[in-house]
Amino acid sequence: MSLAIIYPNKDVSNWVTALHACDPKLKVEVWPEIGNPEEIEFALCWNHPAAVLQQFPNLKCISSLGAGVNHLLNDSTRPTNIPLVRLVDDGLKQSMAEYVMLGVLEHFRRFQDYRQQQTDGEWKEQQIPHMSEIGIGIMGCGEIGRYVANKLSEFGCNVFGWSRSPKEINNIPVYSGNDELDKFLKKANILVCLLPLTPETENILNTQTFNRLPPKTYLINVARGFHLVEEDLLLALESGQLSGALLDVFREEPLPKHHPFWSHNKITITPHVASVTNPKSAAVQIVENYRRAQNGETLLNLVNVEGGY
Ligand code: NAP
Ligand code: GLV
Helix, strand or coil, X not given: CEEEEECCCCCCHHHHHHHHHHCCCCXXXXXXXCCCHHHEEEEEECCCCCCHHHHCCCCCEXXXXXXXXXXXXXXXXXXXXXXXXXXXXXXXXXXXXXXXXXXXXXXXXXXXXXXXXXXXXXXXXXXXXXXXXXXXXXXXXXXXXXXXXXXXXXXXXXXXXXXXXXXXXXXXXXXXXXXXXXXXXXXCCEEEECCCCCCCCCCCECHXXXXXXXXXXXXXXXXXXHHECHHHHHHHHHHCCEEEXXXXXXCCCCCCCCCHHXXXXXXXXXXXXXXXXXXXXXXXXXXXXXXHHHHXXXXXXXXXXXXXX
């Protein structure tokens, strides 16, 4: 019996090494080089091709190779009787906190302006408010959002969150549901999207949302490209409702060569690298879930398929 890694066009040798470091006897196969599909009991997937999961009649568990599961939930050919798990990983949280902190500080300390000034040979101090005067709103206070909010708060930022259900995170105010979205948005000078992609959250970063923010809010989208209505972002940047955006995720990835975001002077782009799963860090829970799946035990980090994340 074996585990299949299904991650097209990617060298996954570091994954194989990390899984073997946790369990040297584990049989790992890398799609499409699968010996006998009947032996595959566990599928570890990222960007898997449609219908591939149907090739394995004895699957006991399907795991996302990341935190998000929209790629699996949106696959209408996925066998729905097989439990679905995802990664909840300290490495993913830390790496996301680094990225968001960088985005917040770059914006707040006006580094874009200083880069331009360096190009122009201009020596000029930019005025900035005290950090506590900048409201940072985190949309999505789950495993990653909560961690990021805590790190920003420890650093002295004025941070608050928004989630589906009410919750408490240390001293950080958390708004919940559509009823409290307005209260949340109107304080956010920096808006960070860390929501899962679901039918309710798709296109949530749109003109209507932007117009409920204070003028000149800075947007950081590190969740999924389909959260953002791209034309609405361009309009909001043009009108000044948003002052800029740091985008890590896009509706189409890689971002097409002629996409207007590439050359927009108020948009910073990274290629979906805000928080990349580290095989060494994540392998332990995958091997543990493989063991649990084989023994019919409760799996770690089960996805609430009905809830959509
Ligand atoms: P998670 O633990 O499932 O947390 C999701 C959060 O979003 C929860 O707080 C949830 O509310 C909230 N939420 C869900 N639907 C909502 C709605 N309709 N309205 C308001 N809040 C809603 O997810 P996670 O592990 O933190 O990961 C979040 C996302 O980050 C992933 O799904 C993935 O898309 C993205 N991500 C991106 C990268 C990257 O490199 N760019 C890396 C890792 C993850 P409740 O708490 O009330 O359930
Ligand atoms: C990355 O985007 C993830 O969901 O882990």
